[in-house]
Amino acid sequence: MKVLYVDCFSGVSGDMMLGALIDLGINVDEFQKELQKLKISGYELIIGTTLKSGIKGTDVDVVLFDGDRNPAGNNEKDIHQHESRNLKNIEELIDMSDLKTSVKNLSKKIFREIANAEAKVHGEKLEEIHFHEVGAVDSIIDIVGTSICLDMLGVGRTYSSALHDGYGFIECQHGIIPVPVPAVMEMLKNTNIPVISENVNTELVTPTGLAILKSISISFGKMPLMSIENIGYGMGKRDTGRLNALRVVIGEMMEEDKLLDEVLILETNIDDSTPETISYALERLFEAGALDAFTTPVFMKKNRPGNLITVISTREHEHKLVDILFKETSTIGVRSRYQERHIMNRETISVKTKHGEVRVKISSVGNFKKLSPEYEDCRYIAKKTGMPLNEIYRMVEENSKKFL
Numbered sequence: 001m002k003v004l005y006v007d008c009f010s011g012v013s014g015d016m017m018l019g020a021l022i023d024l025g026i027n028v029d030e031f032q033k034e035l036q037k038l039k040i041s042g043y044e045l046i047i048g049t050t051l052k053s054g055i056k057g058t059d060v061d062v063v064l065f066d067g068d069r070n071p072a073g074n075n076e077k078d079i080h081q082h083e084s085r086n087l088k089n090i091e092e093l094i095d096m097s098d099l100k101t102s103v104k105n106l107s108k109k110i111f112r113e114i115a116n117a118e119a120k121v122h123g124e125k126l127e128e129i130h131f132h133e134v135g136a137v138d139s140i141i142d143i144v145g146t147s148i149c150l151d152m153l154g155v156g157r158t159y160s161s162a163l164h165d166g167y168g169f170i171e172c173q174h175g176i177i178p179v180p181v182p183a184v185m186e187m188l189k190n191t192n193i194p195v196i197s198e199n200v201n202t203e204l205v206t207p208t209g210l211a212i213l214k215s216i217s218i219s220f221g222k223m224p225l226m227s228i229e230n231i232g233y234g235m236g237k238r239d240t241g242r243l244n245a246l247r248v249v250i251g252e253m254m255e256e257d258k259l260l261d262e263v264l265i266l267e268t269n270i271d272d273s274t275p276e277t278i279s280y281a282l283e284r285l286f287e288a289g290a291l292d293a294f295t296t297p298v299f300m301k302k303n304r305p306g307n308l309i310t311v312i313s314t315r316e317h318e319h320k321l322v323d324i325l326f327k328e329t330s331t332i333g334v335r336s337r338y339q340e341r342h343i344m345n346r347e348t349i350s351v352k353t354k355h356g357e358v359r360v361k362i363s364s365v366g367n368f369k370k371l372s373p374e375y376e377d378c379r380y381i382a383k384k385t386g387m388p389l390n391e392i393y394r395m396v397e398e399n400s401k402k403f404l
Contacts, residue, residue, distance in 0.1 A: 011204025014142030020234030057233030271306030
């Protein structure tokens with residue numbers, strides 16, 4: 001599987017992302033041809049190579065023109081005056097293009113991420129807000145261009161590093177605002193995306209850059225186990241006193257049959273809740289997205305018997321699951337950590353039997369496979385026919401052998 005790792009050691013912006021992906025070896029002429037399918041005018045995309053801190057990378061710049069093709073300027077005030085669009089206008093622009101459906105869908109997903117954050121920050125309805133972060137031509141080119149590049153590169157999965165942002169204040173259309181900027185803070189809310197504050201007195205993470213990462217990344221942390229094929233650098237515009245660039249690494253996932261991912265582990269000790277209370281809490285945890293939840297008998301202070309509740313989940317459900325533990329049990333503290341796990345490839349098939357269809361999960365690693373009939377489907381047939389459940393399992397497994 002083709003994988004991409006985004007190294008945000010100096011933050012991320014839309015133009016840095018686009019430049020970095022092009023720097024991986026994208027054919028510029030083919031890219032420009034695809035971009036022209038987005039029927040938008042009044043700009044020229046300048047793609048060039050530059051050297052910063054002794055590192056060669058790609059710099060992209062959107063030059064806007066007025067009606068007479070005179071440069072309109074690229075500062076925030078000029079951009080805002082050049083074009084003002086809302087989310088509906090942009091989605092219609094994308095939908096009317098001849099771009100691939102996958103490119104359209106990703107582009108609209110990124111724009112909606114920004115729009116939701118900006119609407120919340122400015123206290124306006126989604127359909128009413130007009131702002132340059134979504135409406136400017138350069139943002140449209142950065143986002144749609146990034147979506148095109150990911151498609152051209154054939155990226156199947158994207159990982160990102162922790163974000164690095166600066167501090168202080170910046171001046172924008174709305175006045176002087178703090179760093180991280182409010183839209184970025186809004187997008188970070190309830191995500192557990194790690195952010196590192198650098199000693200750089202300016203903005204490093206832009207709303208467009210973060211929206212792209214949120215929309216394409218499956219996790220934020222260290223680089224996955226992969227064979228590196230190429231490395232690209234997208235150069236930033238600001239002088240930060242250090243290398244201001246975004247690095248992307250593309251390659252193949254190593255040991256693809258032995259996938260490695262990261263899960264969230266939540267734990268808490270309980271010694272004063274009834275079994276019924278704990279049982280109900282486990283039900284709620286599963287309903288809220290827990291991959292697994294179980295109890296382990298333990299001895300606590302003063303040798304009191306108790307239960308260790310363990311919950312396994314993906315990152316995005318953390319706050320919801322912790323809230324359930326606080327509300328449904330007597331605990332006043334929950335431990336959390338992230339842990340790697342090895343998993344087999346998995347697919348679910350439907351197996352026909354004389355009593356109906358049963359879903360079967362097939363797990364594989366290399367040439368080795370094993371199957372597991374879906375309990376609820378087997379239980380339904382057992383109750384309907386009166387046959388023993390074990391006999392249903394044997395029947396389904398026999399009918400599934402051809403898939404092994």
